[in-house]
Amino acid sequence: MRVTALQVGDRVGIKDSADFLHWSRFGAITGIAGDPSAANGSAMRFEVLEDGETYPVPMAPGLLVKLAPRGEQGAPGDWIAQSFPTDGDQPGPKMYFENPADVLAFVVEFADLKLDEKLKVHGPAWTEQERTRLRDAGVELA
16 A cells, blocks of 8 residues: 555554554544655654544554445455454454455464464455365354
8 A cells, every 4th residue: 555545534444563464443544744755655654543542643654554435345344354262252353454365364374373263254255266265274254
């Protein structure tokens, strides 16, 4: 995503780290700081008001994913994964992904960790190849 694609008023998903494929928090951009013309965007910071918080905080562009308007098919956030512990503990947070390829990458990583949790995923559209890969990893499709 290009840094310039984010604007004041945009709804965004917030990642815990720029390396993550997913996000589990949401917010809205309330301001832009820094030089938007910086070649690599490193000087750019966005003021983001996270849902449920009182004050916006500055965030780097790498932590933000622009969300499309509600109801728009194939929009970032339509692909969801959630873990459910097998010991009856509370489910993990819903994690939102930009596309099915990122979900599949996460599922492979999750399965390799051999966690005592079940993973359920949902997406608006899956190819038969993606469905097979998910099922082979022991994932329930919602």
